Amino acid sequence: MTNSxxxxxxxxxxxxIGELRAAVSTYRKSDLTGKIGFVPTMGxxxxxxxxxxxxxxxENGLTVLSIFVNPIQFGPNEDLDKYPRDxxxxxxxxxxxxxxxxxxxxVAEMYPTKRVTTVSVNxxxxxxxxxxxxxxxxxxxxxxxxxxxxxxxxxxxFGMKDAxxxxxxxxxxxxLNMPVEVVPxxxxxxxxxxxxxxxxxxxxxxSRSEATILSKALAKSESWISEGTTAADxxxxxxxxxxxxxxxxxxxxxxxxxxxxxxxLEQGKxxxxxDADVLIAVAVRFGQTRLxxxxxxxxxxxxxxxxxxx
Amino acid sequence: MTNSxxxxxxxxxxxxIGELRAAVSTYRKSDLTGKIGFVPTMGxxxxxxxxxxxxxxxENGLTVLSIFVNPIQFGPNEDLDKYPRDxxxxxxxxxxxxxxxxxxxxVAEMYPTKRVTTVSVNxxxxxxxxxxxxxxxxxxxxxxxxxxxxxxxxxxxFGMKDAxxxxxxxxxxxxLNMPVEVVPxxxxxxxxxxxxxxxxxxxxxxSRSEATILSKALAKSESWISEGTTAADxxxxxxxxxxxxxxxxxxxxxxxxxxxxxxxLEQGKxxxxxDADVLIAVAVRFGQTRLxxxxxxxxxxxxxxxxxxx
Numbered sequence: 001m002t003n004s005x006x007x008x009x010x011x012x013x014x015x016x017i018g019e020l021r022a023a024v025s026t027y028r029k030s031d032l033t034g035k036i037g038f039v040p041t042m043g044x045x046x047x048x049x050x051x052x053x054x055x056x057x058x059e060n061g062l063t064v065l066s067i068f069v070n071p072i073q074f075g076p077n078e079d080l081d082k083y084p085r086d087x088x089x090x091x092x093x094x095x096x097x098x099x100x101x102x103x104x105x106x107v108a109e110m111y112p113t114k115r116v117t118t119v120s121v122n123x124x125x126x127x128x129x130x131x132x133x134x135x136x137x138x139x140x141x142x143x144x145x146x147x148x149x150x151x152x153x154x155x156x157x158f159g160m161k162d163a164x165x166x167x168x169x170x171x172x173x174x175x176l177n178m179p180v181e182v183v184p185x186x187x188x189x190x191x192x193x194x195x196x197x198x199x200x201x202x203x204x205x206x207s208r209s210e211a212t213i214l215s216k217a218l219a220k221s222e223s224w225i226s227e228g229t230t231a232a233d234x235x236x237x238x239x240x241x242x243x244x245x246x247x248x249x250x251x252x253x254x255x256x257x258x259x260x261x262x263x264x265l266e267q268g269k270x271x272x273x274x275d276a277d278v279l280i281a282v283a284v285r286f287g288q289t290r291l292x293x294x295x296x297x298x299x300x301x302x303x304x305x306x307x308x309x310x
Numbered sequence: 311m312t313n314s315x316x317x318x319x320x321x322x323x324x325x326x327i328g329e330l331r332a333a334v335s336t337y338r339k340s341d342l343t344g345k346i347g348f349v350p351t352m353g354x355x356x357x358x359x360x361x362x363x364x365x366x367x368x369e370n371g372l373t374v375l376s377i378f379v380n381p382i383q384f385g386p387n388e389d390l391d392k393y394p395r396d397x398x399x400x401x402x403x404x405x406x407x408x409x410x411x412x413x414x415x416x417v418a419e420m421y422p423t424k425r426v427t428t429v430s431v432n433x434x435x436x437x438x439x440x441x442x443x444x445x446x447x448x449x450x451x452x453x454x455x456x457x458x459x460x461x462x463x464x465x466x467x468f469g470m471k472d473a474x475x476x477x478x479x480x481x482x483x484x485x486l487n488m489p490v491e492v493v494p495x496x497x498x499x500x501x502x503x504x505x506x507x508x509x510x511x512x513x514x515x516x517s518r519s520e521a522t523i524l525s526k527a528l529a530k531s532e533s534w535i536s537e538g539t540t541a542a543d544x545x546x547x548x549x550x551x552x553x554x555x556x557x558x559x560x561x562x563x564x565x566x567x568x569x570x571x572x573x574x575l576e577q578g579k580x581x582x583x584x585d586a587d588v589l590i591a592v593a594v595r596f597g598q599t600r601l602x603x604x605x606x607x608x609x610x611x612x613x614x615x616x617x618x619x620x
Contacts, residue, residue, distance in 0.1 A: 017487065021489070029342060032339060113484075115485050116431055116432040116433045116434060116481060116485060117429065117430065117431045117432075117451075117481060117482050117485035117486055118429075118430050118432070119427065119428075119429050119486070120427065120428050120430065121426055121427045122426040122427075122428070123426045124426060141427075142486070145486050146485075146486050146487045149486055149487040149488050149489060150487050152489065171426060171427060172427050174423075175425050175426060175427035175456075176427055176429070176452070176455050176456050176459055177327065177456045177459040177460045178459050179331070179459055179462065
């Protein structure tokens with residue numbers, strides 16, 4: 001039972017945990033060697049999500065897509081209430097991409113009683129979005145642990161736009177011996193380089209135009225590294241490039257960290273001497289909209305694609 | 311494939327996570343409807359552990375017993391180094407009780423790299439041993455989450471002597487949607503009432519003799535409740551009974567809490583008016599040895615065994 005021809009069957013729409021468990025159990029019993037792929041999302045699906053669903057459908061017998069805007073990963077002043085939702089369109093994208101099951105639980109289904117249990121992944125959550133959004137990665141790790149326990153997939157697919165999220169979840173899976181393979185997938189971009197994000201719909205025309213500075217600044221990193229720059233220099237160059245090109249860009253952070261540990265690099269060392277994965281990550285506000293982007297590379301092998309992003 | 315005749319087969323001894331996963335997977339494929347029972351322990355098995363293994367063997371096709379002295383649930387000044395161990399004897403007890411697989415991982419197998427992930431269960435961990443042993447229940451919840459992910463049991467068996475542990479794990483399973491049923495099992499006692507514990511071996515003759523005051527004081531609770539005592543009165547009566555019978559007993563706590571939420575009861579209310587499960591719990595030191603015991607009851611139905619302890 002494979003879904004290599006995604007058009008052959010409409011996905012099953014499931015809204016309760018009990019029905020989801022029953023459907024997964026039925027599949028497991030029907031195909032003892034079949035694999036289950038899982039794509040957890042917050043919906044408002046774009047081509048980045050579609051690429052994850054297609055990859056899962058190609059690699060597994062059953063693909064479960066979850067759409068759940070998880071309240072516990074939003075801070076008190078964040079965009080939970082206005083987070084974009086379009087279930088009808090999401091169902092079409094999911095079907096066209098090859099999802100077998102679409103799991104759409106309500107908040108009450110996922111959090112029926114006061115939740116007192118939290119999964120925390122320290123260190124990997126300390127910097128970048130972990131510093132800007134306190135509690136965010138506790139919320140992500142906790143809901144992903146819940147979803148993994150509900151779906152019990154063999155593989156789970158995540159986009160590298162949220163590189164820190166991939167690092168946090170990979171570490172959680174490793175530390176807690178979760179029986180699932182985390183599959184990081186490449187960032188999908190617009191033609192002009194802007195990383196796809198459900199939050200891009202918030203951007204007005206001017207912000208949308210200037211938002212391309214994130215990917216453009218990141219793209220210059222390799223040539224700057226080849227000129228012998230240190231991490232501190234690179235951070236400064238990227239920050240200047242962003243500020244120089246957009247008066248409205250409000251930088252939340254620009255940072256350069258070891259990947260996947262997300263710890264700081266040795267200070268003052270030319271990046272080109274580092275033969276290990278390094279994450280260059282940026283978060284920038286355009287008005288109320290906070291965008292993130294990143295580039296993962298091995299500075300010593302400039303231009304090479306590091307293993308984790310393959 | 312059942313183990314109703316435990317003498318028919320020697321248990322399989324497994325020391326690595328990979329081999330354990332393979333053995334469980336082989337069983338799952340061999341019997342699509344068979345259930346897996348799991349008894350996590352720290353070894354030095356006594357009749358309390360044996361009762362859990364026997365129950366699991368009676369209710370499941372495969373019973374996995376784990377023996378692992380989990381360092382992360384011990385505080386810096388606790389008895390990790392001197393915690394009693396006797397692998398040879400444990401293997402005999404496990405075999406005689408009907409264990410199918412005995413999982414004996416090393417600390418390096420369970421914690422191969424620095425662990426940064428923690429599972430915390432708040433509120434339920436706030437009082438009793440959670441207050442006396444900071445971090446203890448984070449360590450318990452984290453290792454049990456790991457073991458559940460490794461063994462992937464259908465049911466897991468825990469003794470009610472560690473009632474707060476049962477409450478913490480039950481709540482973790484519920485909050486994180488873990489696909490396992492937590493089965494609480496009755497406390498097993500010596501003929502004189504002392505609750506069985508691996509730590510009882512630490513007791514010298516005088517302490518062993520006086521340690522029976524814990525179960526004796528708890529046993530009087532029902533008659534005190536029928537006299538109209540409040541929670542505060544009951545705590546005071548139990549404390550006095552312990553101190554009056556043993557000059558060396560050093561009380562860590564005596565408390566009366568709602569179960570399984572482990573929150574405080576309404577103050578000043580006669581316990582007999584409460585028609586819900588209540589836990590009466592004590593922790594007492596005899597020299598260096600800290601013993602715990604408890605009684606779970608529904609005060610309004612004095613003498614009845616509450617559901618959770620059946």
